[in-house]
Every structure is written in structure tokens, then in C-alpha cells.
Amino acid sequence: MTKNISAELLEKSILGTMLEENNLVTDSNIRREMFQIHRHAAIFEEMYNLASDRKPVDYITLLQVLDPNVSGGAAYLASLSNFACSPKFDAYCEMLITSWREKKKNAILFQAHTDDWTIESVQKALDNLQTDLHTTETNIQQDLLELEHLPFKPMPPQQVVPTNIVDLEKLIEGFRPSELTIIAGRPSMGKTDVMNYFALQAGWAGYLPIVFSLEMSKKILIERLISDCGKISRLKMRDPYNLFSEKQRNEWLNTLNKLLKAMIHIDDRGGINVNQIRAQARKIIHQNQGRKPIIFIDYLQIITSEEATTNQVFSIGQISWALKQMAKEFDCPVVCLSQLNRSVENRASKRPLMSDLRDSGNIEQDADVIILLYRQDYYEKLEAEGNMDYNKVSEVLELIVTKNRNGPTGTVPVNYSKSTGQIRDINNEHAK
Numbered sequence: 001m002t003k004n005i006s007a008e009l010l011e012k013s014i015l016g017t018m019l020e021e022n023n024l025v026t027d028s029n030i031r032r033e034m035f036q037i038h039r040h041a042a043i044f045e046e047m048y049n050l051a052s053d054r055k056p057v058d059y060i061t062l063l064q065v066l067d068p069n070v071s072g073g074a075a076y077l078a079s080l081s082n083f084a085c086s087p088k089f090d091a092y093c094e095m096l097i098t099s100w101r102e103k104k105k106n107a108i109l110f111q112a113h114t115d116d117w118t119i120e121s122v123q124k125a126l127d128n129l130q131t132d133l134h135t136t137e138t139n140i141q142q143d144l145l146e147l148e149h150l151p152f153k154p155m156p157p158q159q160v161v162p163t164n165i166v167d168l169e170k171l172i173e174g175f176r177p178s179e180l181t182i183i184a185g186r187p188s189m190g191k192t193d194v195m196n197y198f199a200l201q202a203g204w205a206g207y208l209p210i211v212f213s214l215e216m217s218k219k220i221l222i223e224r225l226i227s228d229c230g231k232i233s234r235l236k237m238r239d240p241y242n243l244f245s246e247k248q249r250n251e252w253l254n255t256l257n258k259l260l261k262a263m264i265h266i267d268d269r270g271g272i273n274v275n276q277i278r279a280q281a282r283k284i285i286h287q288n289q290g291r292k293p294i295i296f297i298d299y300l301q302i303i304t305s306e307e308a309t310t311n312q313v314f315s316i317g318q319i320s321w322a323l324k325q326m327a328k329e330f331d332c333p334v335v336c337l338s339q340l341n342r343s344v345e346n347r348a349s350k351r352p353l354m355s356d357l358r359d360s361g362n363i364e365q366d367a368d369v370i371i372l373l374y375r376q377d378y379y380e381k382l383e384a385e386g387n388m389d390y391n392k393v394s395e396v397l398e399l400i401v402t403k404n405r406n407g408p409t410g411t412v413p414v415n416y417s418k419s420t421g422q423i424r425d426i427n428n429e430h431a432k
Helices: 002-020 023-027 038-052 059-065 073-083 086-115 119-131 141-146 166-172 191-204 218-230 246-250 252-260 274-287 312-330 342-346 376-385
Strands: 180-185 208-213 265-267 293-298 334-339 369-374 395-404 410-416 423-425
Touching (some): 002 038, 002 086, 023 274, 038 059, 038 073, 059 073, 086 119, 086 274, 166 410, 180 191, 180 312, 191 218, 191 334, 191 423, 208 218, 218 252, 218 265, 265 274, 274 312
Parallel strands (some): 208 265, 208 293
Antiparallel strands (some): 395 410, 410 423
């Protein structure tokens, strides 16, 4: 009985989430036969038919195509929304599919025993069950035909998110779809400012930057973005009324409009996991279908693990793998910030290495690109003064591309203003 109740609630949550986010009806691998509750199977079938015809899917449209005796009527359909849970949708779908596969497997084994199948027939049936939902075209004939004219016509432009840093693009070209990029550095090295810079460049280039700020509040992050866009000292942002110059007041609305054009979305919930990040990103992407997304996360070590474990290295490895899968699922770049461990501070040379990644786990394996941040001025000022100097207009920040799955590695210096958070191509001071 408990199992039936569990299945009923699971199916209600899946259907309720689909009612809230119609794109999930056809995007998931769910089928009618996977539902244990006959009523839910009938509801899903009509939801799928409506979604396939590009019609809205809600309890009103469902009432028009479903027999109330089958669907449970308006009250039942409307109540499904109470069970919606976007962050757990993928996990619930996997549970439903796993349960369905288990039943199909038992049916195959029963049939094989009854009809005395050969081992080869049993194995084939079980293999078909496993690959049934994830068929992939493996023949390369069509792929080769599409490459027939490759040497005889110009290459189409690469679909990469630009960085507007010439020397960096010589190494990585930009942020590629389906790739996971890790940007790592010690505290106060400028990780968040680098992320903000890349998010602004992406937005101004027509992409959809989605920022998950697990540590910093939305308000503070917006203030930092405004400082960057308006070349305004963060100290002045604490009290604009008293500290702004007349020029900054006159340019205020232009600065806000410049940031607005970047179309940045910010989720500042703390303690969220990858499934919650995926669900929120999916919703934002669906609402802004005219722009290709790029996802930024600040930062890796404070993403909540799905599994209860005291092994931080294992946990971070699971999270980095999940982020890579999310990049492939959405076919978009995922850029995640990461901490470096303290071993950097104990060496004579403070320039970081890939082995300095904190709780590295599988980070080095999962990431397509790893960029480490280093500022010589930071350590020189610590030794000379014991604190940071905000009066210096600009200093050099090194972007050390220490891993690049699809290209060369190297070090790219950029100008970095600690007071405003601005990053600028060292070869082009007038870059946007």
C-alpha cells in the first residue's frame, strides 16, 4: 500500500510540474505506459497531444479533451499543480523510468522462463530495454556526406560566447556550447569580478547570462555590475547621494540602461543543488527562447550535494560531473568559479597550479577549460602593507589557461581595477 501511495504522489508531482512548465511534457523521456495510475496515464497522453500541437497545456484545455470520469474532473486536474516541484522533476522522472524498467525486466524474465528463451534472446531483450529511451544514431555515413565540401568553402562562424580579450580568444576562442569552464583563484583574487565581466560581455553580444550567486546577495552583485558598467568606485556605491560626482549622477540612467541591455538573470539562493540550478535555468531559458544561454555559478564548493556524505572530495567530484552533464543537456557553456586550496600560500612562488584546485575530486577531469587567476601585486602589497590598496587605478591580473581540451594553454594578462571591478584587455584599453 505504501508503494502505491508513493507512486501516486510521484506521478502527481511529475504531472503538476508539467502543467507549470509545458515544455517538459515533450522534453522528458516519459511515456504513457510508465504511469502506474490509469488516470495519470490518460492525463499525460492528452497533455502530450496538446503540447505536440503547440497548444497550451492546463486544466482548462485538458477538460476539453478528457472525460471527467477518467480525469477526475476540474478539481482533480487543478489540484495537480499543488504537487509541482521543478527542482526535483528530473529525479522524479528517473524514479518513474527506473520503476517502469524494473517491471519490464521482470516481465521479460517471466516470459523467458515460460517460453524457454535462449540466453542470447534474453540478453537482446534486456539490452533493448536499456537503450529504448536513449537511441543514438551511430552510423557515420550522413556525417561524412555533410563534410563533402568542407575544404572548398569558408568555415561558418563558431558558435562561441565571446570574451572580448584578444589573447584569451587565441587560446580558447570563447565559451563553447556543452563545455564546462572552471575559473579558480584564492580569496580576493577577483573571481567574481571576472565572472561579472564575462557575463556582461555575453549579454552585450546577444546571449542570455544566467548567474547563480550562492554566496553573494543579488543586491550586492547588482551593485558590482553597476560599478563595472559605470566605472564607479564601489566605495561610492555605499552612499551615492553624498559621494557621487555630478558627472556620475548625470550618467546614472545611462549606466543602468547599459546593464539592462545585458539581460542578466541572477538567482542568489544559498545552499541549492545542481538539480535546483538545472530547473531554474531551464525555466529562464524557456522564457527567453530568442537568446542562447550561458550559465555562471559562484561557486563550486558551496553547491549542495545531492548525496549525504562526509567525503568532500567525492561530493565535489559528483557535482562537477553533474555540471558537465548540464552543459551537454542545455547545449550551452557552463562557467563555474572555484576556490584554490591554501597550499598556494605556502610556496615561494604564489602562482597557482591545476593541482591547487580545492577538493579537486574530478574537477580536472570533468572541466573542458580551467582558468586560474593570479595577481602579483596582491602578494606584493600584502608583504609591504598588510592590506589591500584601493587607490591604485589598475593592476595586472593573469588568466592562466592551465587546461584546454580543444586548444592550447597559456597565460593572458589583463588590466584589473579593484576599485570598480573592471576587467580590460591589456592590448585594448577602449574595449567595451
